[in-house]
Amino acid sequence: MTNTADEQPTTRIRRFGLYRIAEHWLHAAVFCLLVVTGLAQKYHTYDISQWVVLRMGGIDAARLLHRVAGFLLILLFAQHIAVAVFGIVKRRWQVSMLIQVKDYQDVITNLKYYFGLKNHPAACDRYDYKQKFDYWGVLLSNAVMIATGVVLMFPIGTTKFLYGEIVPAANVIHTNQSLLIILVIAVWHIYNSIFSPEIFPFDTTILTGFISKERMLREHPLELERRERAERKAIKAASRVKSG
Amino acid sequence: MNLRTILIVSALLPLLQAIPAAFNESMADVTPPRNDACLACHSRQDIVIAFQNNESVSGHVDADKLKTSAHGELACSACHLEFSADQHPKRNFRSREQFKVRASLVCRRCHSDEQLKARPVHVELLERQKTGVPAICADCHGAHSVIRVTRKKSLNDDAKGCLSCHRRPVLIPFQKGEAQSFVVDPALLEASVHNKLACSDCHYGFSREEHPKRRFRTRRDMTISSAESCRRCHFDKYSKFQDSIHYTRLSQGDLKAPVCTDCHGYHSIAAMAKERIVSANRCRKCHAAIYDIYAKSVHGNALVNEFNQDVPVCVDCHTTHDIQSPHSVEYRERVPQMCSVCHANKEMMGKYGLSTDVMKTYLSDFHGVTLGFYIKQKNLLPSQAKGIAVCTDCHGTHNITSTVSPDANTVKANLVQRCRKCHADATDSFPDAWISHYKPSLKRAPLLFIITILYKIFTPIIIIGLVLQILLHIWRYAVSR
Numbered sequence: 001m002t003n004t005a006d007e008q009p010t011t012r013i014r015r016f017g018l019y020r021i022a023e024h025w026l027h028a029a030v031f032c033l034l035v036v037t038g039l040a041q042k043y044h045t046y047d048i049s050q051w052v053v054l055r056m057g058g059i060d061a062a063r064l065l066h067r068v069a070g071f072l073l074i075l076l077f078a079q080h081i082a083v084a085v086f087g088i089v090k091r092r093w094q095v096s097m098l099i100q101v102k103d104y105q106d107v108i109t110n111l112k113y114y115f116g117l118k119n120h121p122a123a124c125d126r127y128d129y130k131q132k133f134d135y136w137g138v139l140l141s142n143a144v145m146i147a148t149g150v151v152l153m154f155p156i157g158t159t160k161f162l163y164g165e166i167v168p169a170a171n172v173i174h175t176n177q178s179l180l181i182i183l184v185i186a187v188w189h190i191y192n193s194i195f196s197p198e199i200f201p202f203d204t205t206i207l208t209g210f211i212s213k214e215r216m217l218r219e220h221p222l223e224l225e226r227r228e229r230a231e232r233k234a235i236k237a238a239s240r241v242k243s244g
Numbered sequence: 245m246n247l248r249t250i251l252i253v254s255a256l257l258p259l260l261q262a263i264p265a266a267f268n269e270s271m272a273d274v275t276p277p278r279n280d281a282c283l284a285c286h287s288r289q290d291i292v293i294a295f296q297n298n299e300s301v302s303g304h305v306d307a308d309k310l311k312t313s314a315h316g317e318l319a320c321s322a323c324h325l326e327f328s329a330d331q332h333p334k335r336n337f338r339s340r341e342q343f344k345v346r347a348s349l350v351c352r353r354c355h356s357d358e359q360l361k362a363r364p365v366h367v368e369l370l371e372r373q374k375t376g377v378p379a380i381c382a383d384c385h386g387a388h389s390v391i392r393v394t395r396k397k398s399l400n401d402d403a404k405g406c407l408s409c410h411r412r413p414v415l416i417p418f419q420k421g422e423a424q425s426f427v428v429d430p431a432l433l434e435a436s437v438h439n440k441l442a443c444s445d446c447h448y449g450f451s452r453e454e455h456p457k458r459r460f461r462t463r464r465d466m467t468i469s470s471a472e473s474c475r476r477c478h479f480d481k482y483s484k485f486q487d488s489i490h491y492t493r494l495s496q497g498d499l500k501a502p503v504c505t506d507c508h509g510y511h512s513i514a515a516m517a518k519e520r521i522v523s524a525n526r527c528r529k530c531h532a533a534i535y536d537i538y539a540k541s542v543h544g545n546a547l548v549n550e551f552n553q554d555v556p557v558c559v560d561c562h563t564t565h566d567i568q569s570p571h572s573v574e575y576r577e578r579v580p581q582m583c584s585v586c587h588a589n590k591e592m593m594g595k596y597g598l599s600t601d602v603m604k605t606y607l608s609d610f611h612g613v614t615l616g617f618y619i620k621q622k623n624l625l626p627s628q629a630k631g632i633a634v635c636t637d638c639h640g641t642h643n644i645t646s647t648v649s650p651d652a653n654t655v656k657a658n659l660v661q662r663c664r665k666c667h668a669d670a671t672d673s674f675p676d677a678w679i680s681h682y683k684p685s686l687k688r689a690p691l692l693f694i695i696t697i698l699y700k701i702f703t704p705i706i707i708i709g710l711v712l713q714i715l716l717h718i719w720r721y722a723v724s725r
Contacts, residue, residue, distance in 0.1 A: 044617070050617075050620060053617060054620070054621055054624055058617065058625045059618070059621070111716070114716040114719070116720075116723070155677055156667055156670055156671065159670075159671050163673060164673040164674060165679075165689070165692075168678075168689065168692055169691050172695050173695055173699075176696070176703065179699075179703065180699065180702075180707075183703070183706075184706065184707070184710065187707060187710050187714070191714050197718060197721045197722075198721065
C-alpha cells in the first residue's frame with residue numbers, strides 16, 4: 001500500500017486551510033440562523049414557529065434578524081466568488097469543483113457498484129460528484145435565495161424597474177427553494193458528513209483541515225496519486241540538485 | 245273597648261304618659277291590631293314630619309291601604325320599633341334622604357340578603373350599596389302601602405292610575421325653555437315588550453301616593469336621566485354601554501351622545517328589530533352622512549334597494565352596546581374577523597358567487613401574517629403602534645364597492661392610492677405585486693402557478709433520488725463487509 005516508510009512520515013494529509021474551515025463555519029452559522037428565522041415565517045401557524053418568533057422579540061425582530069443574516073450571506077457569497085475568480089485567474093488554481101463528464105460516468109459507475117455489477121466504486125479526484133452536488137446546490141441556491149430575498153426586502157424598489165408580478169414570483173421561489181435546499185442539506189450533506197457508515201460518527205476534515213491517508217485512498221485516489229507523483233518529482237529534483 | 249279608649253287618650257295626651265309602661269306592653273302582646281292608637285293621629289292628612297334641612301315628608305297613613313298591604317297583619321311597632329302607644333321618642337333626621345336610608349334598614353331586619361337576592365334587581369342594588377349608594381326599599385315597594393312586586397301585574401291594573409292623567413297631553417315644564425307636552429299612548433304601551441310592567445317599575449319613586457316634583461333643565465336632561473331606569477333590570481347591557489364610545493362621550497359632557505331610549509324608544513319599546521334596515525335607521529338618526537355613504541355601497545345598496553337581509557348593517561361591525569371607537573388599534577385588529585363572519589361563510593357567499601378564500605389568502609400573505617403576530621405578541625411584548633393593512637384599508641369601510649362590478653377598473657386604479665397611504669413611494673405597478681385573493685392558477689397568475697408546480701414536482705424527485713442513493717450506499721456497505 002505504501003511505497004516506503006520514509007515517504008509516509010504521517011498518515012494525515014492536509015486537505016483544507018484555515019480560510020476554508022472558517023468559511024464553512026460562518027456559512028453553517030448563517031445558514032442555521034436563516035433556516036430558523038425563515039421557517040418560523042414560512043410555517044407561521046405552528047406553535048413552535050410562534051414560540052420562536054416571540055422569543056426573538058416579535059415578528060418585526062425576527063424579520064430583521066432574517067434580513068441581517070441574509071446580508072451576511074450576501075457578504076459570504078460575494079467573497080467566495082471573488083476569491084474563486086482571483087484564485088483561478090491570478091493563482092492558476094485547478095478548477096477542481098467544475099462538473100465534468102467524468103462525474104456523470106462516476107455516478108453510473110457507483111450505481112453499478114451499488115448493484116454489485118462492479119467490484120470497486122468510482123475512483124474520484126479532489127471532489128467526488130456527491131461533494132460537487134452539495135457545493136453547486138448550495139452555491140446556486142444561495143444565488144437564487146439572495147436574488148429573490150432582495151426583491152422581497154425591497155418590493156417597492158423592485159417595481160420601479162420590474163413588473164409587479166416579480167414580487168409574488170420571488171416569494172414563491174424563495175419559499176420553495178428554501179425548502180428544497182434545507183432538505184438537500186438535511187438529507188444529503190448530513191448523511192455524507194455524519195451518518196455515512198464510512199465516516200460515522202463524524203467527518204472531521206472540514207473542522208481540522210486534515211484527512212486520513214486511508215480515507216484519501218478510498219475516496220480521492222486520483223488526487224492522492226497526483227500528490228504523490230508531485231512529491232516524488234520534487235524529491236527526485238531535490239536529489240538531482242544535491243548530487244549535481 | 246274601654247281599655248282601648250284609654251290607650252288612645254294616652255297617646256293623644258302627653259299628660260297621661262305616666263301610665264306604667266309594663267301595663268301597655270303586656271296589652272300590646274294580647275291584641276293583634278294595635279294600630280288604632282297610632283292611626284288616631286296619623287290618619288290625619290296634615291301631619292308632617294320635618295327634617296333639619298327643611299325638607300319634610302307626609303306623616304299621613306291610609307288605614308285601608310295599610311290593612312290591605314302585604315304587611316296588613318303587622319303592628320306599627322313591628323317596623324317602627326321604638327314607637328308604641330306610650331313611647332313616641334323625638335327623632336331628628338338631617339334630611340329626607342337620611343330618613344329613607346334609616347327606614348330601609350328596618351325592612352332588612354326581616355328581609356335577609358339571601359331572600360332579596362332571589363330577584364336580580366336586588367342583587368344589583370345590594371352591589372351598589374357596597375359602593376355607598378343606598379338602596380331605598382320604599383322607592384319601589386312603597387311604605388305603608390307596601391306591595392309585592394310580582395310579574396303577574398298587568399299593565400291595566402297598575403297603569404290605570406297613571407294613565408288617567410297621562411293618556412292626555414301633560415305639560416312638563418323645564419328650567420330652560422318652554423314646557424313641553426307629553427302624552428302616553430296606551431295602545432303603544434300595550435304593544436311594547438314591557439306591557440307586563442308597571443309604570444313605577446321604570447318611573448321609580450312615582451306611585452299613586454307619591455308623585456315627586458322634578459325639575460329638569462332641558463328635555464334632553466330628562467331623557468338622559470330617565471334612561472338610568474333601564475339598568476335596574478338590564479344591568480348587563482348597561483355595563484357594556486359603560487365601555488362604549490357613546491358613554492365616554494356622554495360622560496365628557498356631550499349630551500348628544502345616545503342613551504338607551506334614543507335607540508330603543510321608551511313607551512313603545514319593541515323587541516329587537518327583525519328588519520335589518522330598522523336597525524340601520526336608528527344609527528342614521530345621528531350618523532346620517534355615514535348612512536348615505538353606506539347606502540351607496542355594495543352592502544347598503546343591497547339592503548336599501550333589494551331588502552337583502554344578508555348584508556351587514558352598522559351594528560354587525562360596530563356592535564351594539566359596547567361600541568368602540570373605530571379608530572383604535574384593537575378595532576383595526578378585529579376587522580378581518582368581522583368581514584370573515586360572512587365572507588368565510590361558504591353557504592352565504594355561494595349565493596353571490598363570491599370566493600371564501602379571501603380570509604385564508606389574507607392571513608397567509610404578508611399583511612395577514614404580520615397582523616396575526618401583532619395580535620399574539622400584544623400582551624407579551626411592548627406594544628406595536630404600527631397599523632397593518634386590514635380588509636378595510638383596501639376595500640374601504642362604509643363605501644365598499646364590488647370588485648367585480650363595472651367599477652372594477654376604478655377599484656384597481658384606486659388600489660395604488662390605498663397602497664400609498666402606508667407605502668408613500670409605491671409605483672403604479674406596485675399593486676400588481678398583489679395577486680388579489682385568488683389562488684394562483686393558469687388563468688390567474690400563470691407564472692406563479694407554473695413555478696409552484698415545478699417545485700412541487702422536482703423537490704420530491706430530488707429528495708427521493710438522494711434518499712434512494714443513500715439506501716443503496718448503506719445496503720452495499722453492509723453487503724461488502
